Amino acid sequence: MAPADEKLHKVLARAGLGSRREMERWIQSGRVIVNGRPAILGDRVDRWASISVDGKLVEGQSDPRTRVILYHKPPGEITSRKDPDGRRTVFDRLPALDKGRWVAVGRLDYNTSGLLLFTTDGELANGLMHPSANIEREYLVRVRGEVTGETLRALCEGVKLEDGMARFTDVQPGPRKGSNQWYYVVIMEGRTREVRRLWESQDCEVSRLKRTRYGTIFIPPKVRKGQWLELEKREIGDLYRSAGLSAKPIAVMSRQDRERMERQFKKRG
Secondary structure, three states: OOOOOEEHHHHHHHOOOOOHHHHHHHHHOOOEEEOOEEOOOOOEEOOOOOEEEOOEEOOOOOOOOEOEEEEEEOOOOEOOOOOOOOOOEHHHHOOOOOOOOOEEEOOOOOOOEEEEEEEOOHHHHHHHHOHHHOOOEEEEEEEEOOOOHHHHHHHHHOEEEOOEEEOOOEEEEOOOEOOEEEEEEEEOOOOOOHHHHHHHOOOOEEEEEEEEEEOOEEOOOOOOOOOEEEOOHHHHHHHHHHOOOOOOOEOOOOHHHHHHHHHHHHHHO
16 A cells, blocks of 8 residues: 555645544545545545545545645625625635645635634644633624624623523633724634624624634734734744644645735735
C-alpha cells in the first residue's frame, strides 16, 4: 500500500462533508462510491481515487496540510458558494487553492459583518462549530430600544426562543456614540440570527451587528472589510486544541498569496 493512502472517512471529513463518525455512517449506508464500487469501512484511497457521495463527485481531495484564513465580511455578502440571485458571496474574494476548497466555519447573516474563519480542513471546521467545543463568539451590537438592568439580566439568565432556551454568557457596554447604545455580547452557539432574536425578545432592535471574535481569534485592526489574512501556525494550533482535535501538518502561506494579500491591503488602505 502506498504511504500516501489515507482512510476514506478521514478524506471525506477533511473535504468538509461532516465529522469522521458521520462519514463512517455514510459509508455503512452505501452513500459513498470509490472507483465505481460501493465503499466499505476501512477503505483507503490515494489522491487519484474517484469518490462520489449520493451520486455527486467529491471535489479534488484537499492538501493534507491545513490552512486557515480570517476574513472580514462586509454587510451585503452571503455565506454560500453560489447565489441564484447573483449576490456577492464571501467566497468571491478568497485566495484560490491549487487543490481542495475553503470550508467556512459557521455563517454570518447577509446584513452582519465581521470575522469569518475558513479552513482547508473540513474536520477542523466541523469541530469548531460543534456545540460540545463550547467556543465563544463575541459580537459588537448597536441596539435601539430601552435597555435596563432587568433587560441585561434576562438576556444573561436565559430567554425562551422558538428553538429553545438561549442566553448571552456575557454582556458588556461598548463604545457610546451619540444616542446609540453599543454592547459586546458573547454566545456559545451558532444558531440562526440568535443574537438578533435575543435582543428582539426584549423589544429591542439590532441596527448593526459585527462579530469581533471567534474563540481565541480576533479581527486585527489592519484587516478591513473585504480583506483576508492567513493565520499563523500557533493560531491554527490553538484552533485545533479548541476543537478537541490533534493538530495536523500546517501549510505556510505561499509567497504569491502573501504578496497578493499585501497588495490588497495597500489598495484598500
